[in-house]
Amino acid sequence: xxxxxxxxxxxxxxxxxxxxxxxxxxxxxxxxxxxxxxxxxxxxxxxxxxxxxxxxxxxxxxxxxxxxxxxxxxxxxxxxxxxxxxxxxxxxxxxxxxxxxxxxxxxxxxxxxxxxxxxxxxxxxxxxxxxxxxxxxxxxxxxxxxxxxxxxxxxxxxxxxxxxxxxxxxxxxxxxxxxxxx
Amino acid sequence: xxxxxxxxxxxxxxxxxxxxxxxxxxxxxxxxxxxxxxxxxxxxxxxxxxxxxxxxxxxxxxxxxxxxxxxxxxxxxxxxxxxxxxxxxxxxxxxxxxxxxxxxxxxxxxxxxxxxxxxxxxxxxxxxxxxxxxxxxxxxxxxxxxxxxxxxxxxxxxxxxxxxxxxxxxxxxxxxxxxxxxxxxxxxxxxxxxx
Numbered sequence: 069x070x071x072x073x074x075x076x077x078x079x080x081x082x083x084x085x086x087x088x089x090x091x092x093x094x095x096x097x098x099x100x101x102x103x104x105x106x107x108x109x110x111x112x113x114x115x116x117x118x119x120x121x122x123x124x125x126x127x128x129x130x131x132x133x134x135x136x137x138x139x140x141x142x143x144x145x146x147x148x149x150x151x152x153x154x155x156x157x158x159x160x161x162x163x164x165x166x167x168x169x170x171x172x173x174x175x176x177x178x179x180x181x182x183x184x185x186x187x188x189x190x191x192x193x194x195x196x197x198x199x200x201x202x203x204x205x206x207x208x209x210x211x212x213x214x215x216x217x218x219x220x221x222x223x224x225x226x227x228x229x230x231x232x233x234x235x236x237x238x239x240x241x242x243x244x245x246x247x248x249x250x
Numbered sequence: 251x252x253x254x255x256x257x258x259x260x261x262x263x264x265x266x267x268x269x270x271x272x273x274x275x276x277x278x279x280x281x282x283x284x285x286x287x288x289x290x291x292x293x294x295x296x297x298x299x300x301x302x303x304x305x306x307x308x309x310x311x312x313x314x315x316x317x318x319x320x321x322x323x324x325x326x327x328x329x330x331x332x333x334x335x336x337x338x339x340x341x342x343x344x345x346x347x348x349x350x351x352x353x354x355x356x357x358x359x360x361x362x363x364x365x366x367x368x369x370x371x372x373x374x375x376x377x378x379x380x381x382x383x384x385x386x387x388x389x390x391x392x393x394x395x396x397x398x399x400x401x402x403x404x405x406x407x408x409x410x411x412x413x414x415x416x417x418x419x420x421x422x423x424x425x426x427x428x429x430x431x432x433x434x435x436x437x438x439x440x441x442x443x444x445x
């Protein structure tokens with residue numbers, strides 16, 4: 069159930085952060101296209117390569133539609149069990165399976181959406197404990213996000229560009245991936 | 251005032267020091283928004299203009315603080331809205347829950363007390379009354395200067411309220427008033443009007 073990619077979506081469905089987790093060694097350049105290349109234009113030289121492959125971007129985008137369906141405009145919160153509170157109430161759960169992946173959602177009280185894409189290789193019996201682990205991972209990511217917003221120099225509601233956030237996120241996700249690796 | 255970060259180690263800020271900081275923040279804004287000196291023919295207007303600018307500046311600072319602190323305080327906070335409701339009813343109850351969160355959690359974090367009184371007309375207008383706002387307790391009563399300064403300082407909590415609500419998805423206009431003009435500057439009310 070290794071984590072593959074993560075998207076943080078703002079209040080008005082604007083992307084705040086999109087990231088694919090991969091080994092630098094097996095990064096396949098054909099998957100990481102600049103937007104310019106989609107239209108046959110030459111790739112820009114002054115920007116670092118995209119942080120997320122096209123396939124993952126498409127998956128995260130389509131998962132957002134499903135998210136909207138569940139969370140929707142008020143009265144939303146259809147996913148919540150009665151009397152759930154805190155993290156349990158924020159965890160939307162499985163949004164949809166895509167090929168060999170599963171996409172999970174999480175929405176904070178301040179309407180920030182987290183979409184996490186994981187490998188689908190757990191046995192059916194393990195599913196409850198797996199959900200629990202993903203919930204915990206998403207809560208950790210939520211805390212990292214909060215820490216990032218508390219920084220008075222970060223701009224509010226703008227895409228996240230913080231090396232500190234990235235490195236903390238990376239270590240959190242790596243720790244999780246190690247824990248679930250068999 | 252107390253802020254705790256999620257790293258585990260709680261960091262605290264001394265109340266007195268924070269009060270000094272808030273006062274100095276107003277001074278700083280006043281120094282940066284001096285009335286335009288070239289418009290001598292209408293000095294009064296220039297002064298009023300400068301005062302407005304100071305209020306706007308302090309309010310913006312408060313907005314940023316309110317916005318960010320809400321993100322932190324709402325980390326473990328959810329409120330249940332009964333499903334299958336009429337949209338208008340659901341929106342109204344959402345707003346009420348958000349304002350309650352502001353009165354309880356945010357105020358507790360900032361001033362170690364809750365708001366004294368919350369009134370609403372259930373149509374998007376809320377009036378919050380705090381009878382002894384900590385930052386305003388030491389203001390002298392009666393002097394005109396003190397009143398102007400107090401008004402400027404009060405924009406800071408106004409901004410915090412606006413930032414908090416805006417992060418919870420409620421765009422609002424916040425204004426403030428003194429309740430007991432002759433006796434104390436610390437009794438004030440905040441009027442919230444949801445846009």
